[in-house]
Amino acid sequence: MTAISPAADKAATRETSIAIAEARARARLRRRHALVIGLRLAILVIFLGLWELGADYNIIDPFFFASPSGIFEQIWSWITEGTSQGPLWLQIYVTLEETFLGFVIGALGGIAAGIILGRNRLLADVFSIYIKIANSVPRVVLGSVFIIALGLGMASKVALAVVMVFFVVFANAFQGVREADRAMIANAQILGASPFQITRTVIIPSAMSWILASLHVSFGFALVGAVVGEFLGAKQGMGLLISTAQGAFNANGVFAAMIILAVMALVVEFIITRFENYVVKWRPAPFNEQGA
Amino acid sequence: MTAISPAADKAATRETSIAIAEARARARLRRRHALVIGLRLAILVIFLGLWELGADYNIIDPFFFASPSGIFEQIWSWITEGTSQGPLWLQIYVTLEETFLGFVIGALGGIAAGIILGRNRLLADVFSIYIKIANSVPRVVLGSVFIIALGLGMASKVALAVVMVFFVVFANAFQGVREADRAMIANAQILGASPFQITRTVIIPSAMSWILASLHVSFGFALVGAVVGEFLGAKQGMGLLISTAQGAFNANGVFAAMIILAVMALVVEFIITRFENYVVKWRPAPFNEQGA
Amino acid sequence: TGATAASAADKITIIVGGMEKQIYLPAVLTQQLGYFKDEGLDVELVNSRAGVEAENELLAGAVQGVVGFYDHTVDLQSKGKYIQSIVQFSQAPGEVELVSAKHPEIKSPADFKGATLGVTGLGSSTDFLTQYLAVRNGLKPGDYTLLPVGAGNTFIAAVKQDQIQAGMTTEPTIAQLLKTGEASVLVDMRTPEKTKEALGGDYPAASFYVQSSWVEGHKDEAQKLANAFVKTMKFIASHSAEEIADKMPKDYYAGNKDLYIQGLAGGKAMFTPDGRMPADGPETVLKVLSTFSKSLQGKQIDLSKTFTTEFVDAAK
Amino acid sequence: MQLQTMAAQKLSPAAPPADAAIAIDDVTLRFVTPDGHMMTAIRDFTMTVARGEFACVVGPTGCGKSTTLNLVTGLLRPTTGNVRVMGNPVTDISRDIGFVFQVDALFPWRSVIDNVAAGPLYRGTPKAEAYDKARDWIARVGLARFEKHYPHQLSGGMRKRVALAQTFINQPKILLMDEPFSALDMQTRTAMQDELLGLWSELKSSVVFVTHDLEEAVALADKVYVLTAGPGTVKSVYRIDLPRPRVMADIRYDPKFIEIAKVIWNDLREEVQLGQSRGLQTGH
Amino acid sequence: MQLQTMAAQKLSPAAPPADAAIAIDDVTLRFVTPDGHMMTAIRDFTMTVARGEFACVVGPTGCGKSTTLNLVTGLLRPTTGNVRVMGNPVTDISRDIGFVFQVDALFPWRSVIDNVAAGPLYRGTPKAEAYDKARDWIARVGLARFEKHYPHQLSGGMRKRVALAQTFINQPKILLMDEPFSALDMQTRTAMQDELLGLWSELKSSVVFVTHDLEEAVALADKVYVLTAGPGTVKSVYRIDLPRPRVMADIRYDPKFIEIAKVIWNDLREEVQLGQSRGLQTGH
Numbered sequence A, B: 001m002t003a004i005s006p007a008a009d010k011a012a013t014r015e016t017s018i019a020i021a022e023a024r025a026r027a028r029l030r031r032r033h034a035l036v037i038g039l040r041l042a043i044l045v046i047f048l049g050l051w052e053l054g055a056d057y058n059i060i061d062p063f064f065f066a067s068p069s070g071i072f073e074q075i076w077s078w079i080t081e082g083t084s085q086g087p088l089w090l091q092i093y094v095t096l097e098e099t100f101l102g103f104v105i106g107a108l109g110g111i112a113a114g115i116i117l118g119r120n121r122l123l124a125d126v127f128s129i130y131i132k133i134a135n136s137v138p139r140v141v142l143g144s145v146f147i148i149a150l151g152l153g154m155a156s157k158v159a160l161a162v163v164m165v166f167f168v169v170f171a172n173a174f175q176g177v178r179e180a181d182r183a184m185i186a187n188a189q190i191l192g193a194s195p196f197q198i199t200r201t202v203i204i205p206s207a208m209s210w211i212l213a214s215l216h217v218s219f220g221f222a223l224v225g226a227v228v229g230e231f232l233g234a235k236q237g238m239g240l241l242i243s244t245a246q247g248a249f250n251a252n253g254v255f256a257a258m259i260i261l262a263v264m265a266l267v268v269e270f271i272i273t274r275f276e277n278y279v280v281k282w283r284p285a286p287f288n289e290q291g292a
Numbered sequence C: 001t002g003a004t005a006a007s008a009a010d011k012i013t014i015i016v017g018g019m020e021k022q023i024y025l026p027a028v029l030t031q032q033l034g035y036f037k038d039e040g041l042d043v044e045l046v047n048s049r050a051g052v053e054a055e056n057e058l059l060a061g062a063v064q065g066v067v068g069f070y071d072h073t074v075d076l077q078s079k080g081k082y083i084q085s086i087v088q089f090s091q092a093p094g095e096v097e098l099v100s101a102k103h104p105e106i107k108s109p110a111d112f113k114g115a116t117l118g119v120t121g122l123g124s125s126t127d128f129l130t131q132y133l134a135v136r137n138g139l140k141p142g143d144y145t146l147l148p149v150g151a152g153n154t155f156i157a158a159v160k161q162d163q164i165q166a167g168m169t170t171e172p173t174i175a176q177l178l179k180t181g182e183a184s185v186l187v188d189m190r191t192p193e194k195t196k197e198a199l200g201g202d203y204p205a206a207s208f209y210v211q212s213s214w215v216e217g218h219k220d221e222a223q224k225l226a227n228a229f230v231k232t233m234k235f236i237a238s239h240s241a242e243e244i245a246d247k248m249p250k251d252y253y254a255g256n257k258d259l260y261i262q263g264l265a266g267g268k269a270m271f272t273p274d275g276r277m278p279a280d281g282p283e284t285v286l287k288v289l290s291t292f293s294k295s296l297q298g299k300q301i302d303l304s305k306t307f308t309t310e311f312v313d314a315a316k
Numbered sequence D, E: 001m002q003l004q005t006m007a008a009q010k011l012s013p014a015a016p017p018a019d020a021a022i023a024i025d026d027v028t029l030r031f032v033t034p035d036g037h038m039m040t041a042i043r044d045f046t047m048t049v050a051r052g053e054f055a056c057v058v059g060p061t062g063c064g065k066s067t068t069l070n071l072v073t074g075l076l077r078p079t080t081g082n083v084r085v086m087g088n089p090v091t092d093i094s095r096d097i098g099f100v101f102q103v104d105a106l107f108p109w110r111s112v113i114d115n116v117a118a119g120p121l122y123r124g125t126p127k128a129e130a131y132d133k134a135r136d137w138i139a140r141v142g143l144a145r146f147e148k149h150y151p152h153q154l155s156g157g158m159r160k161r162v163a164l165a166q167t168f169i170n171q172p173k174i175l176l177m178d179e180p181f182s183a184l185d186m187q188t189r190t191a192m193q194d195e196l197l198g199l200w201s202e203l204k205s206s207v208v209f210v211t212h213d214l215e216e217a218v219a220l221a222d223k224v225y226v227l228t229a230g231p232g233t234v235k236s237v238y239r240i241d242l243p244r245p246r247v248m249a250d251i252r253y254d255p256k257f258i259e260i261a262k263v264i265w266n267d268l269r270e271e272v273q274l275g276q277s278r279g280l281q282t283g284h
């Protein structure tokens, strides 16, 4: 006969039941993840299936709207045989480089301008009207102006991507700065922070979710800017690929290029989300999702 | 000899000094307003002056970049003699109508989608990836797809304006919903709010500054969408005006049309700001700006 | 000479107003055939859909040459900018006025009254040509409406949706619409003969032009370019549509190769056999343009400055 | 069950009866800490509040009082164990509960009167009636002059009073309050306590009231829960048998009151010191 | 100057001397109310805190205590009158001041230790030193186990203690505290009070301490300001002559303490009742 103290017994049952509860919670998470992936795939499959069927029965005219199988063949031929402008990866690389440069410059510019104007009332009052004006300029027109000013090389595409990105990021950074909690700013000031320190340690962290929200949408915009730039004149890039395909009535080519663009956007999106999760890991989970 | 009670005397001096202090504060506000307007005008005049001088001395080639005087003449001739496509106001009206419809539809759609996905975790997980994909589609390509699908009339321009607006508004509305204070939501829930009431009375007001920030930038985008649509094919509108001017190497015409677009954007911007001030009048002023 | 040595290494950039378009086919074909390399030239072709972009780049000095429509040289001269065609690719516009199958009542341009006519853009060559056709057939401006619908898909959609009853466009849009039977040819301007019939003269269209000032300092390069292009023109004249199509990048006919060949066979005749400007061509262009283009009205145009046969003459 | 004094019975925590208003049964709740470990906030927690009962909870700061209330509202879910309200397991955030949050949870875009009227409006009361009721409650918490003010234009204590009015106006059958009176001066606090007791006896609500003020707890409660330092669990439960109705301004001078307070105070002090020394273990 | 007891002298407010640490001279401050009118928050307010003096401020809720502190920090500007700190008019938000806000003002994206180290880091202290100091202060407020936690993972009382450590670590010569201890249990509160008095006597700071707990005020202060109900102005000022150093756990049983507290209590009660009746004028 072994004697077990009731307290130890109690503690042991508690530990077991917690372990069970936690295992159950983990299983729930896994199931949910599987559900999400499953639903996403289901939607994709249904969408592509309907499209293909529609194309087969000519409800959706594949001459204009392509068909999934045709698109797939096109992508495959680009991968295996290359495009008329050279290998596919080179086109992707060129566009990605322009997009990326434009995105970085536009985002940094937008953030900087947003913070400076958001922090300085007078500058905001004076300059925001000009930013509004600049934002109403049609980008295609701007595209031609850039081509004249910067030439047909990479610079003009980057510039176009920059102006696509800048305004969105600026608007959010500006508002994010203004939304920063006044008690927190006061606290930092009293704790001894210089205006620059306040900007760095209070304003930017509190505007961060604003800025990140704009980055999510603006990478897509940068891509659009670069492609439009290539449309207006280029020797390489996805935009040229689309333009050629359009000219040759190759709807499959147009859509194939768009799908490649989408994949590029998703990859970058994934990176941004990673970064976001890292940056805002301090954030409270909504109620009901936090207990283990 | 009249006897004045010291208390009454005291109160009287207080009232006077407060009145003086308030008058001084009002004068300060007026001075500041004048300063802002003055600075704005100064920047405008300097900018136009340098441009005109640059054009005169051919540092800035007016063949490519127009000149303020040429632009002014062009606008004047459009006003007095009409454009090649009809009276100027008709072009403005057409573009404004497309823009406005696109803006309203895109904004409402973006807000609705942002709120629905922001409130429902599963939907967000499943669908946000598709929204990201859609956002990476180059708008010019979309433009031709819309023309094919919707024809050359107003619908295709409106659709293009919609897709320009939707993503920006969606991204902000979505994030704004997610940023809503969890204690406040919990409070509403406990006070008896249904999910719909929570959305209406807690989520939307707290996402409001997010949504408004996106509206500021997206009206400009709607304008861009409508103009690009007109670029691709139209009978009327500012985009056609630009396209015609471009085709005729008429830089003054191109810039004149852009200036008219900018004025349109500013007018709407002014209305949105008015609305914003009305909606967020509950907002605390930053410290140092609140005491009278 | 020293200039030759220095410029031999230089890169020459040429903008093509739509590399995949058949009317500009000689540009890419020359590249594909390696004729630039044979001449010791390092040529880079850049695509630009909008003609204006190309001209602006040329005038801004960022590129050395443009493959585009000849009429731009005339138009730009009226604005004080001098560019000249040094190799003429085509002696016919390569455009066709198509009429929608829904409107059999339109049998000639004279029936355009009340119709909406598709053009690629206002102020474009298609605009002027369409109007010229109408006026030549006794209509007045205002009897018809012009609608800019672009080229390609949007043009086809406009026909299908009956937003235009007739319209002017180029290959491969023509072949596409003919194949589906949604439109038929009303006025064919793909061959020199039919163009003369329609317009009363040769209408030089696709050409290779450069800034006049550039020619002065780069005679050597200009000559080499002319040599290469003339060789290509001869190649076109001496080969069948299939043979030419085989030389072209696959993406240009990815939509439908047969259609591409069919279009090429129909339009091959528009190309000049030797790159030379047809004698009466410039006058026809000026006549068409000055009737409708506002910017040309009241301007004195010196046509001899808009082209030169110096280099094609010297080409072996 | 050990009898401590005439008025304060120390109860042994037992499994809750099925018909209790609030029954927390052997609950453990863990949070994930920043370094990825699990931290137990409350452990083996059992608590019962009968219908119409007024329970106060005292304990050292950070011992899990707010967490306990969140469990009852459904804002948090237990890791193990279960929570029942009115006999039903808590599955969602409940509308039958009134909850005065420890943190500020007013709607900043609504004026005082709109904040207070929120509850009735949510529950479908006609507008005019809701505002009449709201006006009444605003007056009861002494803010009649501030109806139109927005929360940021109020002082801390005034905001707390708005939150009280916001909750009281719903006349909840179950009322949870997390340190509701700590931002108020003594006089206002006494008035609010009277208001609360009035409401409670009128509605026969069940109340859980968290406070750091032991005297307040004893003065108000039928039952006082003393929690241990975190991870919190119930250390002891006292039944307070002071007669009702109680008048807040006078009860503190009642000798029985003083005696009970002293007993519980000794119990609590022990716990607080323990919590202190634990928290301070790496300190000076 | 009227002598009330041996220990509590009632002072008549006088124009502040030039060398006072804090001098608020005949200040009136008005806010714009939602309906566009002006509301006077404080009126003809005069207050002096000498260097090294410990002043407590008590008064009914909403009487303008927080507003007064905000005037000293420079967060608010007086409508008329002027405010001087260390002899200089307040023109900007001052870095020489320590301020424990009534509301939560921690940085939510910084862990406890990063929050506490913020002040030294802002002021240019080397990182290692700042974190050492921070660790020390976190231990002093009893949160050593929670260094890595983010504010939202702490209880209300714990957050308040982080705010205290954040302010104390800067060793401010002027220390303003707005109800800093009201979220703490009695035992933690006593420990914090001792910590505060230690810091104060070590640094010879000048302190303004707002509280609703009159006993706390009397136990800590050299001088107690009693404010009138809003619009607030100084009703009376008491000098507390209890001997120093004071031990918080014992002072409450000192008969002199009890006597002083009673005198001021009567004074305050009158005021609070007035404030109540004003606030309630349209009520039931």
Ligand SMILES: Nc1ncnc2c1ncn2[C@@H]1O[C@H](COP(=O)(O)OP(=O)(O)OP(=O)(O)O)[C@@H](O)[C@H]1O
Pocket: A290, D031, D032, D033, D039, D041, D060, D061, D062, D063, D064, D065, D066, D067, D068, D102, D230, E152, E153, E154, E155, E156, E157, E158, E183
């Ligand atoms: N989201 C969270 N993540 C991790 N730990 C948490 C979280 N929320 C609370 N805790 C921890 O749970 C414990 C109990 O917190 P709780 O807020 O219930 O305390 P409390 O008793 O209300 O204290 P106080 O009297 O200070 O309000 C604390 O140690 C706290 O650090």
Ligand SMILES: Nc1ncnc2c1ncn2[C@@H]1O[C@H](COP(=O)(O)OP(=O)(O)OP(=O)(O)O)[C@@H](O)[C@H]1O
Pocket: B290, D152, D153, D154, D155, D156, D157, D158, D183, E031, E032, E033, E039, E041, E059, E060, E061, E062, E063, E064, E065, E066, E067, E068, E102, E230
């Ligand atoms: N921004 C503002 N606009 C209008 N009125 C305000 C504003 N801020 C404060 N007030 C008013 O000023 C008065 C004093 O407020 P204050 O916060 O100083 O009170 P308090 O003495 O600190 O009260 P408590 O003890 O509740 O914290 C209150 O009546 C309040 O309504």
Ligand SMILES: [Mg+2]
Pocket: D065, D066, D067, D102, D178, E155, E156, E157
């Ligand atoms: Mg708590």
Ligand SMILES: [Mg+2]
Pocket: D155, D156, D157, E065, E066, E067, E102, E178
């Ligand atoms: Mg206060």
